[in-house]
Amino acid sequence: METPGPLPGTRIKQPMTRKKLLIGLTAFFLLLLPPFALLVGSPYLLSLGSRILIYALAAASLDLLLGYGGMISLGHAAFVGIGAYTVVILHVHRTAAEPLISWPFVFTGSDSGLVVLPLAVLAAGLAALIIGALCLRTAGMHFIMITLAFAQMLYYFFISLEKYGGDDGLSLAARNSLPGLDLGNNNQFYYLCLAALFLFLFFAQRLVNSRFGLIIRGAGNNDRRIKSLGIHSYRYKLVTFVIAGGSAGLAGALLANQTEFVSPGLMHWTLSGELMIMVLLGGLGSLFGPVLGAAVFLLLEESLAMYTEHWMVYMGPFLVLTVVFAKHGLFGFLIGEKGKNG
Numbered sequence: 001m002e003t004p005g006p007l008p009g010t011r012i013k014q015p016m017t018r019k020k021l022l023i024g025l026t027a028f029f030l031l032l033l034p035p036f037a038l039l040v041g042s043p044y045l046l047s048l049g050s051r052i053l054i055y056a057l058a059a060a061s062l063d064l065l066l067g068y069g070g071m072i073s074l075g076h077a078a079f080v081g082i083g084a085y086t087v088v089i090l091h092v093h094r095t096a097a098e099p100l101i102s103w104p105f106v107f108t109g110s111d112s113g114l115v116v117l118p119l120a121v122l123a124a125g126l127a128a129l130i131i132g133a134l135c136l137r138t139a140g141m142h143f144i145m146i147t148l149a150f151a152q153m154l155y156y157f158f159i160s161l162e163k164y165g166g167d168d169g170l171s172l173a174a175r176n177s178l179p180g181l182d183l184g185n186n187n188q189f190y191y192l193c194l195a196a197l198f199l200f201l202f203f204a205q206r207l208v209n210s211r212f213g214l215i216i217r218g219a220g221n222n223d224r225r226i227k228s229l230g231i232h233s234y235r236y237k238l239v240t241f242v243i244a245g246g247s248a249g250l251a252g253a254l255l256a257n258q259t260e261f262v263s264p265g266l267m268h269w270t271l272s273g274e275l276m277i278m279v280l281l282g283g284l285g286s287l288f289g290p291v292l293g294a295a296v297f298l299l300l301e302e303s304l305a306m307y308t309e310h311w312m313v314y315m316g317p318f319l320v321l322t323v324v325f326a327k328h329g330l331f332g333f334l335i336g337e338k339g340k341n342g
Helices: 018-032 034-040 043-068 077-096 113-135 141-159 186-208 211-221 223-228 233-259 269-282 288-305 312-325 329-335
Strands: none
Touching (some): 043 233, 113 141, 113 233, 141 269, 211 233, 269 288, 288 329
């Protein structure tokens, strides 16, 4: 795959400003803080913190498609669900000592995170490869509807699997295990989620500022121009789609461990919509923006739900005001961002 130099008109990575550095350091220390909530008797905050990190990972993976590749996907929740169901399926076969694979070797499932988490990423990435290979042959509204259709097909498929809970979902007896870690300990599980998010953000930042990333960003802005330069953007988009899908699968596996419950609702289009809102709320094409968007969205949801079950009535105006007065999202508003990709 040929990787040409920077494209004309494509924005190059800019040096980090003091404001960005200050916001990044503040966010880093805030993310390290939640485990100490146990010292003041608030384990609920720790659970909420883990949930925010997991959703931030899923939203940031969607931002690779939306913010950089210009690929509006309403089926991203499918990969979250595939990652979660990988955990459940391996757990069920491990508990029942029933072979999941009988040939060419016998595999009865596993509860080891060293096996389950990579398989969740692999399964979601493989699904993204198949779905992306078909969806990326279209564009615009057709792409949106086909990604939605695939997600809904998987949603109804897993509803039909009574062995894995069907429409009611299925609970896990315990979280996965990792050598040297007790994932049943909420502190340690929180830091696992934090490490997964930081590693993804580091990888994604390097990716979008590489030559590969310049092509993706260029294709997202003007795909015809990229093709006129002799670059086959389809292959680059497909690789990005697979990376985003695999990362969402990791988020799904962590979410299954965090809640110790999985249902087909994780594949429903409404979750895709929520992830999209988190991306737009935080800032499209900023990577850290979706992290901020996930935190604000979930904190508002939890806070408003304590007073009314119709919390979306109040969430709606807030989202409208954000779109009107912070066109580049909350993160762009904080740093005074004027460009598209910060």
